[in-house]
Amino acid sequence: MxxxxxxxxxxxxxxxxxxxxxxxxxxxxxxxxxxxxxxxxxxxxxxxxxxxxxxxxxxxxxxxxxxxxxxxxxxxxxxxxxxxxxxxxxxxxxxxxxxxxxxxxGGPGHGVAGLRRRAKAEGRALTSSALKPQGLAASELAQLAFALALGGLDIIKDDHGLANQSYSPFADRVRACAGAVRKAAAVSGKPTRYAPSLSGSLDEMRRQIGIARDEGVDTVLIAPVVAGLSNFQALRRLNPDFAFLAHPTMSGAAISPVLFAKLFRLIGADASIFPNYGGRFGYSAASCKGISEALLGAWSRIAPSLPVPAGGMTLARVPEMLDYYGRDAMLLIGGALLAAPQEAIAKETESFVRAVAEYEYGRIRG
Amino acid sequence: MxxxxxxxxxxxxxxxxxxxxxxxxxxxxxxxxxxxxxxxxxxxxxxxxxxxxxxxxxxxxxxxxxxxxxxxxxxxxxxxxxxxxxxxxxxxxxxxxxxxxxxxxGGPGHGVAGLRRRAKAEGRALTSSALKPQGLAASELAQLAFALALGGLDIIKDDHGLANQSYSPFADRVRACAGAVRKAAAVSGKPTRYAPSLSGSLDEMRRQIGIARDEGVDTVLIAPVVAGLSNFQALRRLNPDFAFLAHPTMSGAAISPVLFAKLFRLIGADASIFPNYGGRFGYSAASCKGISEALLGAWSRIAPSLPVPAGGMTLARVPEMLDYYGRDAMLLIGGALLAAPQEAIAKETESFVRAVAEYEYGRIRG
Missing domain, CATH: 3.30.70.150 (RuBisCO large subunit, N-terminal domain)
Structure with a gap:
């Protein structure tokens, strides 16, 4: 080594x-x-x-x-x-x-191919958003989840700051949000997934996955550095039916983000979130390309993991991001969708989903 | 907050x-x-x-x-x-x-007072060493443990790189080393502790503590950042009979070592290892004093945690370190003791233990 x-x-x-x-x-x-x-x-x-x-x-x-x-x-x-x-x-x-x-x-159990199958999204990039802000009650987060899911996203994840707080306990939140997303999916006809954020010890995260599974959830957000890499590894082995989105919180600046992407992929991240260039973090475009290649490139028998550029993204940037990342990515727009008036969130989300679906992927690459 | x-x-x-x-x-x-x-x-x-x-x-x-x-x-x-x-x-x-x-x-379950009681060491600093190098078989580590324990140390810990490797599986190592330390303690009359290093997921660490407990061990080394802080918290709650030594590996440079010492103390480290000034790491004396004060100072109802300055220490530095840290510390000398010929390790260790016991603590402080 x-x-x-x-x-x-x-x-x-x-x-x-x-x-x-x-x-x-x-x-x-x-x-x-x-x-x-x-x-x-x-x-x-x-x-x-x-x-x-x-x-x-x-x-x-x-x-x-x-x-x-x-x-x-x-x-x-x-x-x-x-x-x-x-x-x-x-x-x-x-x-x-x-x-x-x-x-x-072992790498991802589902990876890019598995996430595409679940989303019925063969020729395009995937779409996602985040439930926030921190501090909302479970029922309020569920309202947002309903609106976002009506818009037809592939994945709606919890903000990585949502844990097991008294104002929105994990079990209440997952029941409310999973229910809201199910209801909206029945209307939209899309297989939208809700991905709750895991936190706490391995025992606690295992309990949380159990609650999620009972609600028909099959995708979760995990922060591998906070959880401890070995615990993520254990959860992935214990729950082969679940897809895992990895969040970079606490990954610091002393290990390159490219290497962290690689490590997350190695231990089972089906998709990896990272700060996109030109957003709230100082990552360069070259660094983001490096991350994307570390997640997707041929690497022994380790399946590819889906790149999820995020962090202050907007609808206006969708074409440029798809030019840059191509179809093998999941775009994540959080705050910019939630900034719309509550009654306009579904429409705004629909525009995002449509922009990603209608983009001409052949134009630039693959 | x-x-x-x-x-x-x-x-x-x-x-x-x-x-x-x-x-x-x-x-x-x-x-x-x-x-x-x-x-x-x-x-x-x-x-x-x-x-x-x-x-x-x-x-x-x-x-x-x-x-x-x-x-x-x-x-x-x-x-x-x-x-x-x-x-x-x-x-x-x-x-x-x-x-x-x-x-x-909740803080440490045993802390400085508990470690002193176990070591029957009221008026002096504590002494410790580390089993290494990585790569030795369990039986060879046990030989070193025997010699170090004959010398009368308070705690003999695994190197933090010792995990569950094929050349020295955790169970074999703990049985061999705990047995060797018991045998030596019967000769020396000292209550020397062996502290194996935990690694892997919470499930794996729990299994390891079970093996250790079966061997009469009541002290372990944990790397909280690698384990995930929540998992250390869980282990401490699940095993109130165990004392935990925290190791700083992977704690980086972007969170101050003073704050990490505080966090380790807060979540249950009975003792915290840190790189001493003038050793292999670039910590200043002032920074080490800050760490020591973060571990020992009055802080709500959180018990004090024992400072363990380490990293390339030698017998020659014992008086100077005791001048600096006083009696509320555990000195850790690893490589410098193991550098002696195998048959001289016990004697060399005895000199270390004697130097710490005979130091006049009243001279400088408390």
Whole structure:
């Protein structure tokens, strides 16, 4: 397994820093104190490449033993970045792993193809929105869900801040919103999905999935970094009938968003949300393209995960976003739809859905 | 609840950035689209203070509604930093919460007083070491554990990289190491504890605690960020008989280590490991003092958590570290003890234990 870091430094000390990271991310002790030659040759991290980028930053490749991982996603991130994350001048950019390690994680259970089948959306991008703001009662969120679903979206997700708050407990919210979306779908004839947001411990998230399943829900939002990657991995294994949308909250800036997209895909995200360029976050268009390619590109036997660019998007940007991402994406417009007067939300949503459906995908790509 | 951020910016745009963070960390949508006046007044984050530090950085205080948390630690970090963590120019420095929110988390079950009682160590600092390197078989780790325990340490923990690897599966390792420590403790007469490292999902960690309990173990190492804070919270509630040592792996540099120490204490760390100044990490002495005070200082009804400065420490630094931290600390020396020839590890450890026991604590402080 290789880990790719970017580190601020100078030419005189870069080899020592690289070697220190190789040791920190493997045996974490002075090599002189290691008596076992097999550990020195097979377990200690090896500095494989150092490249001076010329701007005060260096790119490192360090090879790590896959035997230290054992198929657990928390341990994967622990060995890739763990203690080194405490340094403010090191970024984890990417990793490469052999097929058998990738196979142990398995990737999305549904992925792009599965989400398309569920949405009956073969030739177009998918559409989604978010229920918010935080603070609304379950019945009020359900009203919004009803209006959004009438508009014909593919997926309506909870805002990632909705948890199990007293003003909108998870069980009440899921019953109300799933019911509202069912009712609207019966009118629209569309297979719109409601995706509630999971929170809390694995036990609590398992309980929440149970409540959701009882309401006919088969899609959930999860924040893998908050949940702990291993717990997302466990939930995905325990609930093969569910599709998982991954949210990037708490993923920070020290691990590249491209790598996080890759990790989410690896451990089972059927779709991955990320901040689109030109929105509320400072991501560049190139970085978003990198994320999209990390989610969709050929990668061992790991199925593709659907890119979901989001964060302050508007109807006006739909053509431009489809030019950029093509059909293999799910556009997410939240606040801009909810900003319409309550009685106009369904119409506004319909315009969004129509714009995505009628876009000429052949024009630019695939 | 107040969140304290440090942000890079300029005077002309700082108010807009502060306001954007207040919205992002609460309702996450344009305020103009919020129709409910109760949400605008009670739920939307409020910029309470902006202070220009004069070095291109500003300190912000943003007040957030405690109602959005609901007593879950994952949701606490999600609301404090969540999406804002994606910005590379914002640091979360601290938070302040009312007593009722703090009480919902509960703090350490054993804390400094409990660890002292278990170690029969009233007037002195505690001592510990780590089992490594990664890659050793269970029987080899047990040999090291035996030697370290003969030396009379209070706690011998697994390296945080030890998980459930094929070369040293958790169950084999815990049986071998717990047995070795028991045997050595019978010789030394000291109540030395072995603290295995938990990894994986909550289900897996629960299984691991079960194995540990069957071996008479009552102390474990946990990496709260990797586990997911809510899962640590759950484990602490489910296992009141266990003491938890928290490890900072994956805690990054964008949340201050002082705040992480506080969060670990809040959700139940009886002791918290952090990189000592002058070791392998770039922490300043002042920062380590801040961490120590965050763990020990009076804080509502939350019990103190034991500071564990670590990371490349040596016997030579014992007096200086005790001058700095006083008796309310546990010194952790790993590699430097294990660097001794196998037959000298017990003696070397004994010197460490003696140095800590014989230090004149009254000389400097309490």
């Amino acid at each position: 290789s880990a790719f870091y970017r580190i601020r430094g100078d030419a005189s000390s870069i080899e020592a820093r690289a070697q220190a990271i190789a040791v920190e991310q493997s045996v974490e002790m002075p090599l002189a104190a290691i008596r076992d030659p097999g550990i020195l040759s097979d377990i200690v991290g090896q500095v494989a490449a150092i490249e001076d980028r010329g701007d005060g930053w260096f790119d490192l490749r360090i090879d790590l033993a896959t035997a230290t991982i054992g198929g657990d996603a928390g341990q994967l991130i622990n060995m890739l970045f763990g203690n080194t994350s405490l340094h403010e001048d090191v970024i984890l950019r990417d990793f490469a792993a052999p097929d058998d390690l990738l196979a142990a994680f | 107040s969140a304290f951020y440090r942000i890079r910016g300029d005077a002309s745009s700082i108010e807009a950035r502060a306001q954007a963070i207040a919205v992002e960390q609460s309702v996450e949508m344009p305020l103009a689209a919020i129709r409910d006046p109760g949400i605008l007044s009670d739920i939307v984050g409020q910029v309470a203070a902006i202070e220009d530090r004069g070095d291109g950085w500003f300190d912000l205080r943003i007040d957030l509604a405690t109602a959005t948390i609901g007593g879950d630690a994952g949701q606490l970090i999600n609301m404090l930093f969540g999406n804002t963590s994606l910005h590379e120019d914002v640091i979360l420095r601290d938070f302040a919460a009312p007593d009722d929110l703090l009480a919902a988390f």
